[in-house]
Structures are given as C-alpha cells and as structure tokens.
Amino acid sequence: MSVKLINDRLLRALRRQPVDMTPVWIMRQAGRYLPEYRATRKQAGDFMTLCKTPELACKVTLQPLQRFNLDAAILFSDILTIPDAMGLGLRVVENQGPQFAHPVQSREDIQKLSAPDIDTDLRYVMDAVRLIKRELGNKAPLIGFAGSPWTIATYMIEGGSSKQFSRAKGMLYEQPALAHRLLEVLSQSIIDYLNGQIEAGVDVVMIFDSWGGILSHDAYKEFSLSYMEQIVDGLDTGDGENNVPVILFTKGGGLWVEAMAKSGCDALGVDWTVDIGAVRKRLGGRVALQGNLDTAVLYSDPMMIRKEVAKVLASYGEGSGHVFNLGHGIHPDIDPDNVAALVDAVHELSEPFHSGG
Amino acid sequence: MSVKLINDRLLRALRRQPVDMTPVWIMRQAGRYLPEYRATRKQAGDFMTLCKTPELACKVTLQPLQRFNLDAAILFSDILTIPDAMGLGLRVVENQGPQFAHPVQSREDIQKLSAPDIDTDLRYVMDAVRLIKRELGNKAPLIGFAGSPWTIATYMIEGGSSKQFSRAKGMLYEQPALAHRLLEVLSQSIIDYLNGQIEAGVDVVMIFDSWGGILSHDAYKEFSLSYMEQIVDGLDTGDGENNVPVILFTKGGGLWVEAMAKSGCDALGVDWTVDIGAVRKRLGGRVALQGNLDTAVLYSDPMMIRKEVAKVLASYGEGSGHVFNLGHGIHPDIDPDNVAALVDAVHELSEPFHSGG
Numbered sequence: 230m231s232v233k234l235i236n237d238r239l240l241r242a243l244r245r246q247p248v249d250m251t252p253v254w255i256m257r258q259a260g261r262y263l264p265e266y267r268a269t270r271k272q273a274g275d276f277m278t279l280c281k282t283p284e285l286a287c288k289v290t291l292q293p294l295q296r297f298n299l300d301a302a303i304l305f306s307d308i309l310t311i312p313d314a315m316g317l318g319l320r321v322v323e324n325q326g327p328q329f330a331h332p333v334q335s336r337e338d339i340q341k342l343s344a345p346d347i348d349t350d351l352r353y354v355m356d357a358v359r360l361i362k363r364e365l366g367n368k369a370p371l372i373g374f375a376g377s378p379w380t381i382a383t384y385m386i387e388g389g390s391s392k393q394f395s396r397a398k399g400m401l402y403e404q405p406a407l408a409h410r411l412l413e414v415l416s417q418s419i420i421d422y423l424n425g426q427i428e429a430g431v432d433v434v435m436i437f438d439s440w441g442g443i444l445s446h447d448a449y450k451e452f453s454l455s456y457m458e459q460i461v462d463g464l465d466t467g468d469g470e471n472n473v474p475v476i477l478f479t480k481g482g483g484l485w486v487e488a489m490a491k492s493g494c495d496a497l498g499v500d501w502t503v504d505i506g507a508v509r510k511r512l513g514g515r516v517a518l519q520g521n522l523d524t525a526v527l528y529s530d531p532m533m534i535r536k537e538v539a540k541v542l543a544s545y546g547e548g549s550g551h552v553f554n555l556g557h558g559i560h561p562d563i564d565p566d567n568v569a570a571l572v573d574a575v576h577e578l579s580e581p582f583h584s585g586g
Numbered sequence: 587m588s589v590k591l592i593n594d595r596l597l598r599a600l601r602r603q604p605v606d607m608t609p610v611w612i613m614r615q616a617g618r619y620l621p622e623y624r625a626t627r628k629q630a631g632d633f634m635t636l637c638k639t640p641e642l643a644c645k646v647t648l649q650p651l652q653r654f655n656l657d658a659a660i661l662f663s664d665i666l667t668i669p670d671a672m673g674l675g676l677r678v679v680e681n682q683g684p685q686f687a688h689p690v691q692s693r694e695d696i697q698k699l700s701a702p703d704i705d706t707d708l709r710y711v712m713d714a715v716r717l718i719k720r721e722l723g724n725k726a727p728l729i730g731f732a733g734s735p736w737t738i739a740t741y742m743i744e745g746g747s748s749k750q751f752s753r754a755k756g757m758l759y760e761q762p763a764l765a766h767r768l769l770e771v772l773s774q775s776i777i778d779y780l781n782g783q784i785e786a787g788v789d790v791v792m793i794f795d796s797w798g799g800i801l802s803h804d805a806y807k808e809f810s811l812s813y814m815e816q817i818v819d820g821l822d823t824g825d826g827e828n829n830v831p832v833i834l835f836t837k838g839g840g841l842w843v844e845a846m847a848k849s850g851c852d853a854l855g856v857d858w859t860v861d862i863g864a865v866r867k868r869l870g871g872r873v874a875l876q877g878n879l880d881t882a883v884l885y886s887d888p889m890m891i892r893k894e895v896a897k898v899l900a901s902y903g904e905g906s907g908h909v910f911n912l913g914h915g916i917h918p919d920i921d922p923d924n925v926a927a928l929v930d931a932v933h934e935l936s937e938p939f940h941s942g943g
Contacts, residue, residue, distance in 0.1 A: 395882065395917055398880070398882035399882050399885030402882060402883050402885060402894070403885055403886045403887075403890075442859065444880075445858040445859060445880045446858075446859060447861075448880070481838070483840075483841050484841060484859060484860060502799065502800075502801070502802060502806075502838070502841060503803060503841060523755070523802045525752065525759060526759050528752065528755070528756030528759060529756070529759035529760045530760075533759050533760075537759070540804070560750060560752055562752065
C-alpha cells in the first residue's frame with residue numbers, strides 16, 4: 230500500500246473521491262468463460278490444486294487483466310478454503326459445485342471445530358497474494374475476499390450446494406445456539422483470514438454473502454449481518470489514504486441495504502434486482518455502491534450491452550462512489566468478446582458522469 | 587358463489603373486511619409431506635395422472651382440510667398444465683421436477699405456439715374444480731391458480747427447472763421481441779384458463795410468479811409484471827360481494843410491491859424475506875397481504891412455531907387484510923404435526939388482533 234498505483238480508480242471510487250471514469254471489474258472474472266483459464270485449470274488437474282498452488286492461482290488471477298481493461302484484480306481462490314482448512318475435506322466437482330467429505334452434522338461436529346491457523350493451514354492463500362502483488366506491480370489494485378459466516382455455514386451443514394437449504398435454515402430454528410456457535414467460529418476465522426490477506430498486501434477486501442438473501446428479514450440480521458458487522462469491526466484496515474476499503478455483498482439483500490450500510494463497510498455490492506440509483510438515494514451517499522448489471526445481458530451483443538450499461542450508469546447518476554460490476558458472478562458460457570464490450574462501454578460511457586476526475 | 591360459505595374468513599380478509607381470526611392456508615398444502623397424499627400419488631402412478639384425473643385431484647385437494655383447520659382449499663394442479671396442453675409434453679419426475687419433451691428452442695417453436703382450447707385440452711382442470719366444489723360444499727372457499735407468463739416461459743425455454751435461467755433470461759436480451767411473443771400467447775392462455783376456473787366455481791384466483799424475482803427491476807416490469815397486469819385486467823371476476831379476489835405472488839418481489847399493488851389485484855403474496863408490517867405500511871392498505879412465515883420454521887417444534895407465528899401476526903398488526911401463509915411452498919420433509927401446530931397457532935394467536943370480527 231505504500232506504492233502509488235497507476236490505476237487507482239477502484240480505490241478512489243470506494244472512497245467516494247473523484248475519478249475520471251467509473252472503475253469496473255467482474256465477479257468471477259478469472260473463470261471458466263476464459264479459454265486460458267480452462268487451460269490452466271486442466272494443467273492443475275483439479276480446482277483445489279489450482280487454488281492451493283500460488284503460481285497457478287497467480288496466473289489465473291492475472292489472465293483477465295491481460296485481456297480486458299479491468300480496474301482491479303481479484304485473488305483467485307474459493308469461499309470454502311476456511312472449512313477446508315478446518316478439516317472438512319473440500320472437493321469442487323465440475324458442474325456440480327463444492328462437496329465436503331465431512332459436513333457438520335451433529336452438535337459434536339460443531340463443538341470440535343476451531344479456527345484454522347492462517348499462517349500454516351491457509352498459508353497458500355497468503356503466498357498467492359504476495360506473488361500476485363509482485364507480478365501485478367503497481368498497475369492496479371488487488372481485491373482479497375472471504376465468504377460470509379452464514380454463507381460458508383450453509384455449505385458446511387448441507388455438505389455442498391443446496392436448493393432449499395433445509396438443513397442449514399432448519400438449524401437456525403431447531404438449534405439456534407448451535408448455529409451461533411458455528412457462526413462465531415467462522416467469524417473469528419474470517420477476521421484472521423482477511424487480516425492475513427491485508428498483511429500479505431491486498432488493497433481491498435470483499436465479503437461475499439451469497440446466501441444471506443434466502444433468510445427471513447429477522448434471521449438475516451441475527452444470523453448473517455451481525456456476524457459480518459463483527460468481521461468489519463475486527464479488520465485491521467488502517468486509516469486515511471492508506472486504508473483498505475471493505476465491500477459487503479449480500480446477494481438478494483436489496484431490502485436490507487440500510488442495515489448493511491451501518492455495518493462500518495465502505496461499499497455495498499448490490500445485485501441486479503435493485504435499481505442502483507434508488508439504493509443510492511435510500512442510503513444518502515453513506516457508502517459507495519458496486520454493481521449491478523444482470524449477467525444475462527452478456528448473452529446478447531455489444532449493442533445491447535452498451536444500452537444496458539448506459540442504463541446502470543444513468544441510474545447511479547453523476548459523481549463518484551460507483552464501482553461497475555455484474556450483479557453476480559459471470560457464467561461459464563459467456564463469450565469473452567462480450568466482456569470486452571462491457572468493460573469498454575463502462576469506461577467510455579461513464580466519462581460524462583465524472584467532471585472532477 | 588351464490589351459496590354463502592360457512593367459513594368465509596379468507597374472502598373477508600382478501601376484501602379487507604373484519605374477521606374473527608386471521609385465515610390461514612398453506613402453499614402446497616396438498617403435497618408430499620402428507621402420507622395420504624403419497625398414497626394417492628402412488629395409486630395414480632405419476633404426477634400428471636394425478637392432475638389429469640379429476641377424482642384423484644379432488645381427493646388430494648381435500649386431504650389437508652380433513653387433517654387441519656385450514657380456511658381454504660386450493661385446487662390440486664400444476665403451473666405447467668398450459669404448456670403441456672400446448673403440446674410440449676410435460677413429465678414431472680420425483681425429486682427432479684418438471685421436464686418437457688419438447689422445449690421451445692427456436693423462433694419457429696415459439697411462432698407456432700397457440701393458446702390451448704380450455705374446454706377440451708384443459709377440461710380436466712375444470713372438471714376437477716366442479717368436482718371439488720361439489721365435495722367441498724359450502725365449508726370453505728376454493729382457490730384456483732395459474733403460473734405467471736414469465737414463470738411458465740422459463741420452464742418452456744429451459745426445458746425444466748433451472749439454476750441460472752441462462753437461456754430464458756438470455757432470450758430477454760438477445761431476442762426481446764420473440765420473448766414478448768411467447769409471453770403474449772401465455773397471457774392470453776392464462777386469461778382463458780383462469781376465467782374457465784372461475785366459471786367452474788373457484789372463489790379466489792392466485793397467480794404464482796415463482797421466478798419474477800430473478801429478473802432485474804426493469805426486466806421484471808417489462809417481462810413479468812406487465813403481463814400479470816394484462817391478466818388481472820382480463821379476468822371476469824365479477825363485482826361487489828360476489829367478486830372473485832385475485833392474489834398476485836412474485837417470490838423475491840419484495841422490492842417491487844408498490845408496482846405490483848397497482849396491477850388491480852386484491853392481494854399480494856409476500857415471501858419470508860420481507861417484514862410484512864413494513865410492506866403493509868409501504869402500501870398504505872391498498873391491498874390485502876398474504877404470507878409470510880419461513881417454511882424452515884416448520885423444521886423446529888410447536889413452541890418455536892408459535893413464537894414465529896406470533897412475530898408475523900404482530901408485524902402485520904391489528905385489523906383485517908392479512909391471510910396467513912408460508913413465504914413459499916411447504917417442503918416434502920416437514921412433519922404434518924408441525925403444520926397442525928402452525929394452523930392452530932395462527933387462529934389462536936390472531937384473535938386479539940381482530941376486534942370487529
């Protein structure tokens with residue numbers, strides 16, 4: 230953080246300082262829609278080897294920046310590295326998603342969990358961060374990340390992806406104290422994990438709450454948001470111009486942005502179901518906003534993409550505080566040329582919205 | 587509708603007239619969580635035979651009312667009867683959901699679609715309604731229903747259930763005119779279908795927009811809500827005390843209730859992610875509200891169920907205009923005794939909220 234970045238648009242937007250253009254990056258920008266990613270993954274053999282080999286994680290992290298004029302890199306990793314380090318045995322199966330060999334199924338399973346040692350069990354992540362920072366130089370900022378406690382817990386309880394989340398949600402009503410114990414251990418682990426990433430050099434951190442939106446409004450606050458607040462509070466983000474901004478993203482959290490904005494985060498990620506301009510008004514500029522083009526727009530063509538990008542930019546309106554992104558991760562069957570069209574459209578069409586950049 | 591119902595709580599609540607207790611029914615109340623349903627389904631052989639045999643559809647429709655003090659019956663059927671009648675060849679596979687033998691995949695597939703003839707192709711539904719009304723007598727009202735055009739379209743395009751809805755959502759941006767053509771045919775079909783159900787005797791109709799919530803705010807209005815408005819407008823619901831109230835339900839539509847309430851419907855179904863009292867305030871009592879306990883609460887025990895029921899009732903507050911329900915369909919692995927606890931809790935705990943009943 231002592232080296233001045235050549236492209237600091239992302240950091241400036243997150244701090245709501247003037248920018249020349251709206252910065253843009255894409256959730257899952259290092260991913261299967263890129264042929265070069267698929268080649269590296271094939272070389273790695275499987276997904277977790279890709280995550281656990283710093284050279285390969287670094288390589289795929291940088292691939293999208295070689296192709297597109299992106300304003301940030303995001304660490305290539307997975308939100309489930311923490312439970313994997315806790316001994317749950319993570320496998321990520323193509324087209325089936327993550328699977329745990331040892332899901333948490335009983336009171337005993339949860340009681341025996343403890344926070345992993347970041348410097349040993351998750352050292353590969355910190356090594357990847359250090360390597361990426363070295364390779365990336367001062368070209369653009371690097372975003373580190375973690376899953377939210379609730380989101381990670383759903384996978385640990387369900388044993389993998391789920392449609393109804395019956396076990397995970399059921400636990401909140403059947404055994405709330407046990408659920409809180411699990412979420413506590415995860416929160417502490419995530420604080421250590423993100424602080425480790427910050428120490429290793431990430432410029433921004435993001436908390437992905439992919440499944441907060443499946444909870445009732447009360448349960449969201451009790452079982453997801455309160456733990457994310459605890460995490461934001463526990464991060465060593467530094468001060469002033471050298472601070473590490475924190476982005477909070479709950480998919481499906483559009484009804485709860487007021488509460489989320491009070492968490493102490495610097496920015497909220499918002500999905501495509503909200504009108505980003507309406508959210509900006511609701512929050513009165515208290516935090517920056519990141520989002521929120523529907524990924525499905527990328528199935529169309531450059532002309533339609535420009536039109537939909539223009540709508541999001543116009544909805545947000547004039548001034549800084551906007552980081553352009555999709556409303557969720559890019560799909561594997563998107564044409565990379567359409568991503569190039571998106572990135573270029575954001576830069577080009579956003580200039581008129583920034584006069585003080 | 588000329589016969590006065592013994593239990594007219596549902597109708598009174600939908601019309602925002604005083605009631606003695608809050609009426610309650612449960613989405614998918616005739617379903618796999620009931621052993622008697624599973625027995626009848628086994629007897630039918632498969633799901634579509636169950637739908638298409640009026641005697642069996644009638645039998646499973648009435649089963650939950652024999653067990654629980656429910657305030658309404660809902661026609662046992664499926665939201666995909668219309669595309670099945672259009673010739674897409676519907677199969678509903680246990681644990682896998684619906685599958686079409688002939689999904690719509692090309693411009694030609696969509697152009698050749700036409701509205702099914704309600705009196706022949708979907709006669710089995712109207713026969714089931716007439717039979718249920720005869721068997722049910724004046725004990726309680728019968729709810730008829732249809733899927734929303736957008737929701738039905740997703741299954742027709744994807745060929746079944748989907749996680750990302752890439753094809754269906756992609757079409758909205760790739761070929762919007764074609765998507766509109768499909769939604770037009772479906773809307774006309776649904777108007778005919780629901781008018782047929784009304785003529786056959788249903789007391790209330792509900793439109794299930796299960797997948798409106800996956801759309802962007804603009805796309806929701808253009809591709810889902812506008813067609814539901816067209817349907818509400820086209821229904822022969824009658825006037826005054828003998829009208830047939832219309833309930834509109836978009837799962838994940840909590841951000842859009844103001845727009846939905848302007849559709850001309852009598853009530854909105856709301857899912858568990860909203861605070862029902864907050865929605866009531868946002869709408870200023872313009873429509874009745876139906877919902878919104880999280881189904882996951884039913885995994886717990888009667889004491890927790892009472893506590894969570896009390897929270898929903900208190901959130902809605904005093905007066906009529908509330909129909910208690912879950913926030914979405916009940917899951918197949920719920921204990922029926924917990925459903926009994928829910929229904930009884932709603933009646934018992936809601937009395938203090940009604941003084942003019």
